[in-house]
Amino acid sequence: MTETSFTPHDHGACISQGVEEAVRQCREAGLKLTPVRRRVLEILLERHRAMGAYEILDRLREEGLGSQPPVAYRALDFLTANGFAHRIERLNAFVACTHAGDDHTPAFLICRNCSRVAETDSTLPRRALAEAAKGLGFSVERAAVEAEGLCPACLESAS
Amino acid sequence: MTETSFTPHDHGACISQGVEEAVRQCREAGLKLTPVRRRVLEILLERHRAMGAYEILDRLREEGLGSQPPVAYRALDFLTANGFAHRIERLNAFVACTHAGDDHTPAFLICRNCSRVAETDSTLPRRALAEAAKGLGFSVERAAVEAEGLCPACLESAS
DNA sequence: CGCATAGTGTTACCTTGTAACATGGAGACC
DNA sequence: GGTCTCCATGTTACAAGGTAACACTATGCG
Structure with a gap:
């Protein structure tokens, strides 16, 4: 098991x-990992779960790094645009990317019990x-694949 | 092309x-397709596009069928729970199901230009x-598959 | 009739997200 | 060194999406 x-x-x-x-990649790509952006990434990494923008904002506020929604959303926009975090549509929430770097659009596995989220390959x-889309004449540019179910630990404790 | x-x-x-x-299926299954529910389904079918709950609510209001959010949300809950409509997570919006009846969880193709939505098989x-999930010990219960891209017509006019 | 159940109407509120404008700071160029 | 430009940040104010909780109504049923 990976x-x-x-x-x-x-x-x-x-x-x-x-x-x-992230620091390394930003340097290479000429992107600025500013304090707010970096801190948001850390917060997401610490939790290892999907977090709402306002939950993140609360943390920023406590630390004096910004108190209004746009601050959080802008940092999140930066992180998701550059592949350091992902948005989970189903939850209106965000997670840190666990393999930043590879150009990827992963599938997400969301545990409905503990809310932890894992990425998996969506190739x-x-x-x-x-x-399937080609058969309908539709050209796919991006696709969100989000699965809900039980993670190994919660499966275990359920049985 | 289907x-x-x-x-x-x-x-x-x-x-x-x-x-x-929908009428037939509700009769068979002992479900009540009340005026509000039926009208919401019609509105969705008329548009053939993803519609926000508040957009639907505006229509209901004009017609004197209800004016507060819960009215629309309850009808939408009924329709989605029974497979007559689907929720598009990515858009926080709803579409009428185009093959109600078959027990299905389709994939959605969302045109980023004209916002029309088609269902396709997601098997x-x-x-x-x-x-892929099994390899991680995760058991999938439901999965949302939502693709964004260009529909045939918009592809055509773009080129 | 009297009751239970399911649906509707309404209030009041919460959460998520954004437009628009002002401020500040670092590098580029003269 | 000045100043211009670009990008990021700070802030206000609001739009959009969603729900809990309660009162009321209709309908079927013993």
Whole structure:
């Protein structure tokens, strides 16, 4: 079983690696990982769960980094536009990306019990979808694939 | 090319068939297709596009069928719960189902230009996803598959 | 009739998201 | 060094989406 947010892992490392990775990529791409943006990424990485924009905003406010919605939304826009975070449509919420870097649009697995979210590869589902769409003359540009169910831990405790 | 909301079709027939079908199914299943519910379904069928709850509510209000949000949301809950309409997460909006009856969770193709929405079969993408999830120990219960792109007509006029 | 159930009407509120404008700060160019 | 430009931030004010909770109505049923 591959390592995901569902499996036990060194979470501290997972945060610092995520941030480091973002720092590196921003440097390379000439993007500015400003304090607010960086902090939002850290908050998302710390939680390892989908968080609402206002939940993030509360944290920023406590830390004196901004108190109005646009602050949070702008940081989130930056992070999602550059692949450091993703938006979960179903939850109107955001998660840190767990493999920033690879140009990817993952599928999400959302645990309906503990709300943890994992990314998984969506190449196959996406290909199958593109195929079906082609038959209708529709050209797919982006696709959101979001599954709800039970994560390994919650499956275990349910049975 | 199969007939979808993207292809030209007899729209009047498409509305009346949709309603008839719903009437029949409700009778069979002992569900009540009340005036509000029926009218909401008609409104959705007329538009053949994703509509926000408040947009629908405006129509209801004009017709004296209810003026407060819960009225619209309750009708929409009924319609989606029974497969007569679907919710598009990405748009926070609703569409009439184009093949009510078959027990299905379709994939959606959303045109980013004209906002029309078509359903397509999601069996394959869904199967591929379930497979990927299994590798992570995650059990998928429901999955939303929503693609954004260009519909045949808009593709045409873009080129 | 009297009751239970399901649907409707309404108030009041919460959450999510954005337009628009003012401010500040860092690099580019002269 | 000045100043211009671009980008990010701060703030106000509001739009859009969604729901809890309660009172009322209709309908079927013993």
